[in-house]
Amino acid sequence: MLKQERYRHFVDYFSKNQPNAVTELHYSNPFELLVAVILSAQCTDKRINQVTPALFERYPTPESLAESTVEEIFSYIRSVSYPNNKAKHLSGMGQMLVEKFNSEVPGNMEDLQKLPGVGRKTANVIVSVIFDIPAIAVDTHVFRVANRIGLTTNARTPLAVERQLIEHLPKSTLSVAHHWLILHGRYICLARRPKCEICPLTYFCRYYERANTESALLKAATAQQKKLEAAKKKKLNATTHKALKKISVDKNI
Numbered sequence: 001m002l003k004q005e006r007y008r009h010f011v012d013y014f015s016k017n018q019p020n021a022v023t024e025l026h027y028s029n030p031f032e033l034l035v036a037v038i039l040s041a042q043c044t045d046k047r048i049n050q051v052t053p054a055l056f057e058r059y060p061t062p063e064s065l066a067e068s069t070v071e072e073i074f075s076y077i078r079s080v081s082y083p084n085n086k087a088k089h090l091s092g093m094g095q096m097l098v099e100k101f102n103s104e105v106p107g108n109m110e111d112l113q114k115l116p117g118v119g120r121k122t123a124n125v126i127v128s129v130i131f132d133i134p135a136i137a138v139d140t141h142v143f144r145v146a147n148r149i150g151l152t153t154n155a156r157t158p159l160a161v162e163r164q165l166i167e168h169l170p171k172s173t174l175s176v177a178h179h180w181l182i183l184h185g186r187y188i189c190l191a192r193r194p195k196c197e198i199c200p201l202t203y204f205c206r207y208y209e210r211a212n213t214e215s216a217l218l219k220a221a222t223a224q225q226k227k228l229e230a231a232k233k234k235k236l237n238a239t240t241h242k243a244l245k246k247i248s249v250d251k252n253i
């Protein structure tokens with residue numbers, strides 16, 4: 001199947017079935033989403049949603065975060081991954097928002113990436129979710145699922161995946177496609193064992209196509225091997241029978 005066809009099926013399927021996919025992180029304003037996304041690096045959304053209610057209550061604004069200490073922030077996020085670094089990032093992020101951005105979350109990639117703890121992926125999430133700018137953040141799920149389905153080819157870095165997706169997806173679907181891929185990766189196309197048996201995307205998934213072509217070829221090769229062995233055995237039996245018959249005749253048995 002051509003790549004363009006895979007894209008067409010991908011957009012058609014998800015536009016019909018999950019037109020309004022959104023992030024599973026809980027937040028009620030841009031500042032809270034920024035905090036939650038920084039915390040979510042290499043951690044589950046479920047875990048983040050467990051710690052953010054108390055965190056947001058204690059730190060409702062960039063000022064409150066800026067005025068706190070790293071140690072105190074740490075005490076609220078100790079159960080997430082890399083709490084030391086993330087506490088430092090949140091503290092630095094709060095201070096920079098207050099000092100350089102008038103306590104507002106910036107709406108462009110360049111400024112967002114100046115904030116501690118904010119890389120390209122986080123910045124993409126913020127501009128697309130909060131500011132409705134067509135962008136696609138590539139995390140581990142997006143990277144893996146886009147590759148398995150066949151939306152990307154030889155894309156070895158998140159940036160390469162991002163570029164290929166931007167090149168082929170309709171602009172209007174970029175932001176939501178991020179959630180389509182994440183949710184599909186989180187619940188069906190799992191990293192270690194994709195649940196292809198219940199996946200609705202098999203008819204255009206490259207991974208599935210290849211796996212089935214390989215298993216069909218393997219089945220055909222095994223059948224052919226068995227056929228050859230049976231023919232060989234038959235020939236051997238016939239030869240043995242002939243030889244025994246000749247011995248009987250010679251000995252006049």
Ligand code: SF4
Nearest residue numbers: 189194196199205207
């Ligand atoms: S068919 Fe399998 S590999 Fe392809 S998207 Fe579905 S779960 Fe993933």
